[in-house]
Amino acid sequence: MKTSLPFAERSSHSTGSTCPDAAYTLGELHAGAPCCVPEPVITVENLSLNYGRKPALEAVSIDIYRGCITALIGPSGCGKTSFLSALNRLTDMIAGCRINGTIRFEGHDIYEPGNDVRQLRRDIGMIFQNPTPFPLSIRRNIELPLREHGIRKQAELDERIYQVLRDVGLWDEVKDRLNDPAMALSGGQQQRLCIARALALRPKVLLMDEPCSALDPISSGMVEDLIQSLAGRYTVVIVTHNLAQARRIANYAGLFWVTERAGQLIEFGRCRQIFAQPAHELTAAYISGARG
Amino acid sequence: MIKNNAATILIYCSAISVTSLFLWLLTDLLIQGLPKLSPAFLFEAPRDAGRAGGIGPIIIATGWIVLVAMSAAAPLALATAVWLVEFTRPDGIFSRFVEFSIDVLASVPSIVFGLFGNAFFCVYLGLGFSIVSGGLTLACMTLPILIRTVADGLRAVPDGYRMVAAALGMTRGSALVHLLLPSAAPALTAGLLLSIGRSAAETAALIFTSGYVDRMPGSLFDSGRALSVHIYDLSMNVAGGDANAHATALVLIIFLLIINNAAIGLLRHWRKQHIAAS
Numbered sequence: 163m164k165t166s167l168p169f170a171e172r173s174s175h176s177t178g179s180t181c182p183d184a185a186y187t188l189g190e191l192h193a194g195a196p197c198c199v200p201e202p203v204i205t206v207e208n209l210s211l212n213y214g215r216k217p218a219l220e221a222v223s224i225d226i227y228r229g230c231i232t233a234l235i236g237p238s239g240c241g242k243t244s245f246l247s248a249l250n251r252l253t254d255m256i257a258g259c260r261i262n263g264t265i266r267f268e269g270h271d272i273y274e275p276g277n278d279v280r281q282l283r284r285d286i287g288m289i290f291q292n293p294t295p296f297p298l299s300i301r302r303n304i305e306l307p308l309r310e311h312g313i314r315k316q317a318e319l320d321e322r323i324y325q326v327l328r329d330v331g332l333w334d335e336v337k338d339r340l341n342d343p344a345m346a347l348s349g350g351q352q353q354r355l356c357i358a359r360a361l362a363l364r365p366k367v368l369l370m371d372e373p374c375s376a377l378d379p380i381s382s383g384m385v386e387d388l389i390q391s392l393a394g395r396y397t398v399v400i401v402t403h404n405l406a407q408a409r410r411i412a413n414y415a416g417l418f419w420v421t422e423r424a425g426q427l428i429e430f431g432r433c434r435q436i437f438a439q440p441a442h443e444l445t446a447a448y449i450s451g452a453r454g
Numbered sequence: 455m456i457k458n459n460a461a462t463i464l465i466y467c468s469a470i471s472v473t474s475l476f477l478w479l480l481t482d483l484l485i486q487g488l489p490k491l492s493p494a495f496l497f498e499a500p501r502d503a504g505r506a507g508g509i510g511p512i513i514i515a516t517g518w519i520v521l522v523a524m525s526a527a528a529p530l531a532l533a534t535a536v537w538l539v540e541f542t543r544p545d546g547i548f549s550r551f552v553e554f555s556i557d558v559l560a561s562v563p564s565i566v567f568g569l570f571g572n573a574f575f576c577v578y579l580g581l582g583f584s585i586v587s588g589g590l591t592l593a594c595m596t597l598p599i600l601i602r603t604v605a606d607g608l609r610a611v612p613d614g615y616r617m618v619a620a621a622l623g624m625t626r627g628s629a630l631v632h633l634l635l636p637s638a639a640p641a642l643t644a645g646l647l648l649s650i651g652r653s654a655a656e657t658a659a660l661i662f663t664s665g666y667v668d669r670m671p672g673s674l675f676d677s678g679r680a681l682s683v684h685i686y687d688l689s690m691n692v693a694g695g696d697a698n699a700h701a702t703a704l705v706l707i708i709f710l711l712i713i714n715n716a717a718i719g720l721l722r723h724w725r726k727q728h729i730a731a732s
Contacts, residue, residue, distance in 0.1 A: 250621060252620060252621055255616070255620055257543050280624075281623070283622065287622070290618065290621075292614065294612075294614040294615065294617075296615065296618070296619075296633055298632075306632055307624055310622070356618075360622070363622065
């Protein structure tokens with residue numbers, strides 16, 4: 163599996179594989195999802211997004227490829243987070259937010275009336291910048307959304323809790339205190355718990371909004387390793403301000419920039435190419451640190 | 455320098471006069487009321503128009519009135535606050551109208567609630583002078599405080615919980631039940647305690663609605679005399695009732711101090727927890 167895909171961007175970073183080894187069985191990861199393949203799982207066409215009369219995004223078109231890590235980079239306030247929230251319709255929660263254009267997830271327009279938004283959000287999970295565990299026990303944090311989605315058998319709940327906590331490398335740290343409050347965990351542990359909570363719903367896509375930026379360097383490194391281990395099995399879209407991080411983990415990268423009116427996608431392509439031979443002068447300026 | 459000293463003295467004087475007012479009131483009540491206070495006073499029925507005997511039935515009637523008031527007001531306030539905070543936009547026309555109504559209700563004098571309660575519950579609905587009428591009138595009166603405290607409690611819950619819950623595909627109802635209301639629970643309890651205190655201290659709204667009868671109420675549709683009405687009646691209408699009025703006032707004040715302190719303690723504890731969490 164691993165070698166049959168010339169497309170996978172292995173050379174963009176030194177530590178190697180974005181495709182998990184067959185032997186690398188973290189929880190469900192052995193289920194053998196393909197590596198990064200050039201087949202769009204989400205297609206965005208001509209997306210524009212307004213908050214009231216204020217445009218935030220304009221004419222964004224992008225394909226998100228299955229099993230790949232796509233990094234969205236760019237200066238603050240250029241609409242990266244808004245873009246991410248549009249992908250799982252979290253923008254519905256924001257009063258006055260209007261969306262134009264099409265977003266297709268596995269071929270279906272997600273903004274079509276009558277769509278099951280809860281199922282969409284189950285398929286497309288999201289991790290936020292600040293770790294936001296619920297003020298409940300570690301176990302309840304993972305259980306509550308599962309129960310919401312109709313999984314009520316204790317055996318299955320326990321199985322999934324074990325699996326996702328293993329996946330995020332938290333099991334050994336918390337297995338003896340699953341009933342302790344999640345708030346008592348450290349910031350990095352909280353963020354990994356949030357990722358576990360999202361993974362428990364078995365999403366196909368994970369949206370991550372600067373998941374490491376509120377963490378200390380060591381926790382940040384652990385979460386980054388975790389994201390890398392998810393590659394291949396999940397499609398990951400990550401917003402990051404950390405260019406080195408984008409370069410290390412991403413297969414694809416897109417640069418957002420705020421023009422005089424609204425945020426736009428300036429350049430999108432394979433991560434290696436964006437960093438090595440940017441086509442747009444803004445990209446070149448941003449990654450060299452000259453602008454942004 | 456002199457100006458500064460004068461200001462300091464003035465500020466100290468204000469603080470001292472406030473505390474001395476409270477101490478004077480309390481000492482007066484203690485001196486005049488304490489000799490009368492005994493377990494028997496708390497359980498016995500009043501005799502001779504309240505000059506003798508105790509306040510047993512009056513405590514019971516007050517309890518029932520407060521209970522009716524809270525059972526009617528709490529669910530209504532909870533639902534309204536949830537609607538205001540979770541299910542509508544703050545700039546919507548209807549929600550602004552609801553906010554405005556709450557402000558108006560909060561500033562209506564209690565005697566007006568009393569007259570309204572008399573006209574609506576006692577006469578129009580035919581409930582007569584009864585504990586139910588009094589309780590429902592108090593419910594109307596305490597609604598604004600209750601709605602405000604519940605709404606503030608809900609607003610103080612970090613928005614992140616709502617977003618994360620939605621992102622996990624949870625319904626708003628479930629987020630409300632499992633996350634938002636539990637997080638706001640101490641504020642809700644504090645609001646309830648404050649309203650209980652306010653209801654138990656009310657006189658004007660009750661005179662015309664729950665009435666004067668100082669017998670032990672047999673049912674909620676009997677008239678029942680509240681503690682504050684008893685104090686009012688003894689000191690205004692009954693010659694020689696002053697001693698028992700003082701003792702009753704002491705009982706009421708002790709009860710209110712306990713309730714208010716519990717509410718303040720809860721809120722303080724909750725804020726501290728909140729700061730620790732965020």
